[in-house]
Amino acid sequence: MxxxxxxxxxxxxxxxxxxxxxxxxxxxxxxxxxxxxxxxxxxxxxxxxxxxxxxxxxxxxxxxxxxxxxxxxxxxxxxxxxxxxxxxxxxxxxxxxxxxxxxxxxxxxxxxxxxxxxxxxxxxxxxxxxxxxxxxxxxxxxxxxxxxxxxxxxxxxxxxxxxxxxxxxxxxxxxxxEQARREDLSAQLQREREQRERSQQLVAELQRELEESATQPSQSAAVSLALWPGITRSGSARPKLVLPQAARRVRIQIGVEPEDEYQSFRAELRDARGDPIWTQDSLSARRVRAGRAVILNLPASALKAGEYELVLRGVTREGTTEDVGYHYFDVLKK
Structure with missing residues (x-):
């Protein structure tokens, strides 16, 4: 060897x-x-x-x-x-x-x-x-x-x-x-920080809107009215919409039944003579506390004191319209 x-x-x-x-x-x-x-x-x-x-x-x-x-x-x-x-x-x-x-x-x-x-x-x-x-x-x-x-x-x-x-x-x-856990915690903290910043921005915007509404109350005054199925033409049972002089907008909430499923809705407002004074298409139903409703917004200047009829129609997928309900209310001016 x-x-x-x-x-x-x-x-x-x-x-x-x-x-x-x-x-x-x-x-x-x-x-x-x-x-x-x-x-x-x-x-x-x-x-x-x-x-x-x-x-x-x-x-x-x-x-x-x-x-x-x-x-x-x-x-x-x-x-x-x-x-x-x-x-x-x-x-x-x-x-x-x-x-x-x-x-x-x-x-x-x-x-x-x-x-x-x-x-x-x-x-x-x-x-x-x-x-x-x-x-x-x-x-x-x-x-x-x-x-x-x-x-x-x-x-x-x-x-x-x-x-x-x-x-x-x-x-x-x-x-x-441990490094991966730290990175995950860091990412979570970053998301929470971004969410807090967005919340702070939203609070600031709401605060600004509140301040603007406090300085200009007459420009943002609005009144609301809720109409639900079952209301008749009887004068004693009809809802009353009281419009103050400072009112600028009217918000009418029209209730619909759960089975009223349509592609969209069409609202037509008529005066006591039956003449249309306001029409709005492509409305959709949304959930509210009392159920489902279609929201109609219109300027307060379009309404005078008197009796009104509101006709709600549903638009099907084929484009045809069907009557959903007739609602009646009175407008009073202050």
Missing amino acids: KHDPINDELIVKYLLGDLPDEKQAEVEDRAFKDEQYLRDILAAESDLIDEYVRGELSDSVRRQFESRFLASAERRRKVEFARALASVTPEFAVAAENIRPAIAPPPLRWPSTLADFLRGLTPAAKFSLAAAALLIVIGGSWLVAERLRLRSELSELHAEQQSRERQQQALQQQIAE
């Missing part, structure tokens, strides 16, 4: 805790996603421990190793294991050198050669070999457990990162909802 010197240097700095927090997080994220990168980290860690045990580290690196790397109990156990393995290995090498024969034996198959080799070992060499094998088995098991632990830690870090991302997304959504 080819090693990248820059990558190896970065991993060593990571193991010695000599990287900024950002870089530390990047290395851990990459190790979680890339299995080969995780193996590189474990290999670099083993090499760093071996160099420390053999005394091959520089003074500055050794100080960092002892102050930062050995802060973990698991790493301290790794160093102790490496020291024990290093102390056993030289004894095994010396024992193997002592039992080397002066004359090379003929080639044999490796099972028998291995058996002969083991039988030829001294008790001290056998003990050293057994200890080395035991350490290798223990070390292999420990490396597997350490790898699983690192995987678990990386998995927890990844889960924590995902949790932080979810919390950040929830916070951003909450901020967006």
